[in-house]
Amino acid sequence: MRNTQTARSVAARLVAGVLHDRLTLADQFARGALEPLDPAGRARAQRLALLTLRRVGPVDRVLKPLLRKAPPPPVHAILRVAVAEMLAEGGEPHGVVSEAVAQVRAGGRKLEGFAGMVNAVLRRASETPAADFAALPPQELPGWLRGRLMSAWGKPATRAMEAAHAAGAGLDLTPRDGDAAALAARLGGVALPTGSVRITARAQVSDLPGYESGDWWVQDAAAALPAAVLCARRGERVLDLCAAPGGKTLQLAAAGASVTALDLSESRMNRLRQNLARCRLGAETVVADALDWMPAQPFDAVLLDAPCSATGTIRRHPDLPFVRDPGGLKEIFGLQAALLDRALGFLKPGGRLVYSTCSLLPEEGERQASAALERHPDLRIEQPELQGTDPAWISPEGGLRLRPDFWPDLGALDGFYIALLRHSG
Numbered sequence: 009m010r011n012t013q014t015a016r017s018v019a020a021r022l023v024a025g026v027l028h029d030r031l032t033l034a035d036q037f038a039r040g041a042l043e044p045l046d047p048a049g050r051a052r053a054q055r056l057a058l059l060t061l062r063r064v065g066p067v068d069r070v071l072k073p074l075l076r077k078a079p080p081p082p083v084h085a086i087l088r089v090a091v092a093e094m095l096a097e098g099g100e101p102h103g104v105v106s107e108a109v110a111q112v113r114a115g116g117r118k119l120e121g122f123a124g125m126v127n128a129v130l131r132r133a134s135e136t137p138a139a140d141f142a143a144l145p146p147q148e149l150p151g152w153l154r155g156r157l158m159s160a161w162g163k164p165a166t167r168a169m170e171a172a173h174a175a176g177a178g179l180d181l182t183p184r185d186g187d188a189a190a191l192a193a194r195l196g197g198v199a200l201p202t203g204s205v206r207i208t209a210r211a212q213v214s215d216l217p218g219y220e221s222g223d224w225w226v227q228d229a230a231a232a233l234p235a236a237v238l239c240a241r242r243g244e245r246v247l248d249l250c251a252a253p254g255g256k257t258l259q260l261a262a263a264g265a266s267v268t269a270l271d272l273s274e275s276r277m278n279r280l281r282q283n284l285a286r287c288r289l290g291a292e293t294v295v296a297d298a299l300d301w302m303p304a305q306p307f308d309a310v311l312l313d314a315p316c317s318a319t320g321t322i323r324r325h326p327d328l329p330f331v332r333d334p335g336g337l338k339e340i341f342g343l344q345a346a347l348l349d350r351a352l353g354f355l356k357p358g359g360r361l362v363y364s365t366c367s368l369l370p371e372e373g374e375r376q377a378s379a380a381l382e383r384h385p386d387l388r389i390e391q392p393e394l395q396g397t398d399p400a401w402i403s404p405e406g407g408l409r410l411r412p413d414f415w416p417d418l419g420a421l422d423g424f425y426i427a428l429l430r431h432s433g
């Protein structure tokens with residue numbers, strides 16, 4: 009095959025992998041999908057795939073009237089990536105169209121017959137004014153998730169979340185020394201009200217000043233808040249349960265706590281250890297199932313960042329809605345409740361627990377906290393007091409609800425739920 013190893017062709021294969029084979033981008037990267045490219049090509053292929061997946065709905069609105077029937081998945085993906093590049097990124101039509109045609113020609117006997125159609129369709133698509141494309145409704149969430157979000161948060165909020173998903177996410181950093189203003193000035197970013205730094209310019213993470221010396225780590229502004237709510241103090245014994253790859257462990261260790269980080273996954277725990285080493289921070293690491301493990305001594309505080317649907321992270325992972333379905337949700341809700349009960353048993357009397365999930369579903373947030381209060385009559389929920397958060401984000405039971413339609417002027421944040429729980433004594 010000729011011409012199959014460009015950023016555009018790899019992007020098209022990634023998009024087909026998500027939309028047709030229902031593979032996450034992470035799975036495809038792990039299988040070596042980016043390997044044929046140099047570092048700049050890899051970054052470009054990822055960017056193009058993300059750009060396309062965030063706009064499949066609008067792209068298909070442009071393509072549908074131009075197609076007599078759906079072409080084979082590899083051709084469809086080439087068309088989708090090309091339309092996204094031309095209409096959302098201002099890609100120069102001549103170059104985009106001729107490479108798309110070359111990709112189809114290089115696709116062997118099954119695909120080469122589509123070259124003429126691809127040429128004609130993309131030329132017509134390129135005539136769409138960019139402003140008309142930008143005005144199309146954003147990519148909709150799949151029905152199972154959209155329905156749940158509509159009933160939890162209402163139609164306007166769900167639409168606003170879809171718009172935030174389409175807009176994507178900047179690069180958020182957590183400063184090791186907590187000085188967001190200084191780090192923002194050093195890197196040309198913006199200090200966010202909650203203490204994270206947002207980099208809006210395109211940047212290669214490992215090229216940014218302070219990466220090697222571990223002066224900061226990548227962490228969405230919302231993901232930085234569970235540890236902020238826990239507010240670990242120097243010398244406290246803190247358990248980070250479900251810890252890997254360790255963004256929250258780094259925060260707890262940077263606060264001076266004596267941290268035990270536990271996770272089920274050895275490979276993810278290795279990433280946590282690498283992150284600790286880069287940031288010159290220390291923690292005890294344990295690879296174990298939290299449901300079987302027993303600590304030698306109870307803890308002052310526990311942070312339980314439970315496994316979840318990850319529906320709060322679609323800004324960063326636009327592949328998720330296409331590959332996930334509601335199957336398995338009940339099981340994960342049950343695991344969250346079991347982990348919460350287990351984690352409460354690891355606390356000293358009067359100790360505190362932060363329960364968090366990067367989910368938009370109340371079943372993984374508000375309802376888990378309320379159900380825990382019912383199961384444990386001596387448990388109470390304390391309202392978190394955090395700089396930069398809006399009092400309207402406190403939900404009726406007292407937890408903190410974060411959604412991607414919040415902070416529209418600052419570039420949004422991931423969806424999260426955070427509750428601070430304490431035994432009465």
Ligand SMILES: C[S@@+](CC[C@H](N)C(=O)[O-])C[C@H]1O[C@@H](n2cnc3c(N)ncnc32)[C@H](O)[C@@H]1O
Pocket residue numbers: 249250251252253254255256257270271272273276296297298299313314315316
């Ligand atoms: C949401 S992620 C944690 C992210 C992490 N807290 C951070 O800030 O980087 C959930 C983690 O739970 C771990 N996990 C799932 N089930 C577990 C169990 N039964 N015991 C321990 N860890 C578990 C997964 O391996 C995964 O790393």
